[in-house]
Amino acid sequence: MDKTGLTRAEFIKAAFLGGWAITAFADDKGESSTKEPPPNIIVVLSDDHCFRGVGYNNSAVKTPNLDRLGVEGIIFDRAYIATPICASSRASLLTGLFPQQHGAIALDGSGFQEKVVEKKSLPTVAHLLAQAGYATAFCGKSHLGPPRDYGFAEGEEHMDRSDDSTFQFAAQYIQKRKDNPKPFFLWVAARQPHIPLEPSEEWLKVYEDVEIPVDPNFRESPPQESIYNQGLPGEHYYRDNESRNNYQNLPAGPPRSREQIQEFTRAYYAVISRLDHQIGTLVDQLKEAGLCENTVFIYLSDNGYHLGNHGLGNKITMHEESVRVPMLLHWPRLANKGVRNPNLVSSLDLLPTLLDLAGAPVPEGLPGVSLRPFLEDASGPSRPYVVSECVGVGGKRGMGHRMVRTERCKYVLTDTNEEALFDEEADPYELVNRAGDGKNQTVLNKMRGYMMDWMRLSGDTHQPPSGV
Numbered sequence: 001m002d003k004t005g006l007t008r009a010e011f012i013k014a015a016f017l018g019g020w021a022i023t024a025f026a027d028d029k030g031e032s033s034t035k036e037p038p039p040n041i042i043v044v045l046s047d048d049h050c051f052r053g054v055g056y057n058n059s060a061v062k063t064p065n066l067d068r069l070g071v072e073g074i075i076f077d078r079a080y081i082a083t084p085i086c087a088s089s090r091a092s093l094l095t096g097l098f099p100q101q102h103g104a105i106a107l108d109g110s111g112f113q114e115k116v117v118e119k120k121s122l123p124t125v126a127h128l129l130a131q132a133g134y135a136t137a138f139c140g141k142s143h144l145g146p147p148r149d150y151g152f153a154e155g156e157e158h159m160d161r162s163d164d165s166t167f168q169f170a171a172q173y174i175q176k177r178k179d180n181p182k183p184f185f186l187w188v189a190a191r192q193p194h195i196p197l198e199p200s201e202e203w204l205k206v207y208e209d210v211e212i213p214v215d216p217n218f219r220e221s222p223p224q225e226s227i228y229n230q231g232l233p234g235e236h237y238y239r240d241n242e243s244r245n246n247y248q249n250l251p252a253g254p255p256r257s258r259e260q261i262q263e264f265t266r267a268y269y270a271v272i273s274r275l276d277h278q279i280g281t282l283v284d285q286l287k288e289a290g291l292c293e294n295t296v297f298i299y300l301s302d303n304g305y306h307l308g309n310h311g312l313g314n315k316i317t318m319h320e321e322s323v324r325v326p327m328l329l330h331w332p333r334l335a336n337k338g339v340r341n342p343n344l345v346s347s348l349d350l351l352p353t354l355l356d357l358a359g360a361p362v363p364e365g366l367p368g369v370s371l372r373p374f375l376e377d378a379s380g381p382s383r384p385y386v387v388s389e390c391v392g393v394g395g396k397r398g399m400g401h402r403m404v405r406t407e408r409c410k411y412v413l414t415d416t417n418e419e420a421l422f423d424e425e426a427d428p429y430e431l432v433n434r435a436g437d438g439k440n441q442t443v444l445n446k447m448r449g450y451m452m453d454w455m456r457l458s459g460d461t462h463q464p465p466s467g468v
């Protein structure tokens with residue numbers, strides 16, 4: 001069922017073997033191998049933006065700026081986050097490693113703090129780009145402590161949920177850099193559209209009198225199987241059902257009626273449209289500063305979000321709504337524009353991609369790969385699968401779920417060793433678990449094999465069911 005360019009053994013070898021081979025904070029400046037001047041880099045990372053909540057995937061959502069950037073650039077249609085929870089996902093984006101490798105498990109960032117901040121044994125993409133001669137700056141949501149502690153030379157955390165101060169900092173930074181030949185790396189970490197939703201009237205009006213569609217996998221409450229549990233084993237805890245997350249008395253977690261989901265989604269889309277507008281303004285400012293031509297602009301989110309899908313809110317699960325995110329790359333120097341790339345992409349690819357584009361050395365042994373080949377040729381290298389996990393639920397290591405996603409299938413293994421197998425082509429809303437269907441045994445075994453390989457190599461100590 002897979003369409004793969006590499007054998008599993010080749011992928012595993014390429015992905016994991018060799019270990020973390022770079023010495024943190026080495027003196028090597030990383031000579032650029034590109035003839036062109038190294039590009040500036042701007043990453044806009046949003047918070048909890050589901051892959052279906054963007055105009056190019058869903059005509060109900062108004063995101064003209066992201067749509068245009070996608071048309072002028074490359075949309076990565078199958079982008080998966082290493083882990084669908086904020087702090088851990090951010091640590092993965094910054095280090096290029098899975099949570100159990102960098103040590104920030106779920107919302108517990110102590111492992112990242114120890115390795116990156118205190119012992120300085122693990123570099124972030126900010127450290128590595130600074131080594132390559134980049135000016136670096138951060139604005140917005142950190143979730144991992146002061147950003148200057150983990151490699152950014154300038155900037156700070158901004159707390160306002162409208163992201164106005166974040167984009168104001170970005171605008172000022174662009175102005176400051178416009179006459180400076182040194183390339184820059186700017187990380188813009190928006191807080192939108194994370195709950196509590198605070199849509200402005202201006203953007204709510206965009207969705208006034210608009211019918212908000214509800215996905216086919218909408219339910220008022222989740223089923224009781226383990227894959228829907230967002231808490232500890234057997235707890236059947238559902239995040240976002242605390243009152244603090246309410247928007248106008250609409251519960252953000254189950255149970256929710258169809259009408260309640262529609263109103264909640266309306267506010268969610270309004271916040272996304274405001275964010276889209278802020279992104280459009282940022283790109284205009286880049287153009288006005290004369291910097292757009294040589295700036296790589298990447299948009300993605302730290303995780304997705306359930307809008308009543310399977311009866312859930314929030315993320316953490318292994319469903320598409322949780323682990324799959326919108327992702328695009330815009331760069332006027334691209335040879336390959338206006339492409340929707342269908343290949344499996346991981347958030348762990350961000351670090352090697354940025355280093356590759358900067359002409360900087362890419363550390364060996366990382367689980368991610370550079371996406372640069374896709375920028376030149378849409379038929380770039382494929383990979384057999386990507387992995388996502390959230391195994392620190394409730395602050396307890398090993399609690400939670402993990403998944404392997406191939407182009408056709410998804411395999412989920414939960415903390416209680418329940419298994420799920422979805423045929424993403426026939427069942428993109430993941431309504432039918434085919435793990436128990438004997439005629440899928442060959443596929444199931446193959447997916448189990450991928451999972452076991454990944455668990456061994458990523459240090460996942462969970463004990464799988466016997467025979468797997």
Ligand SMILES: [Ca+2]
Pocket residue numbers: 047048085086194302303
């Ligand atoms: Ca998040």
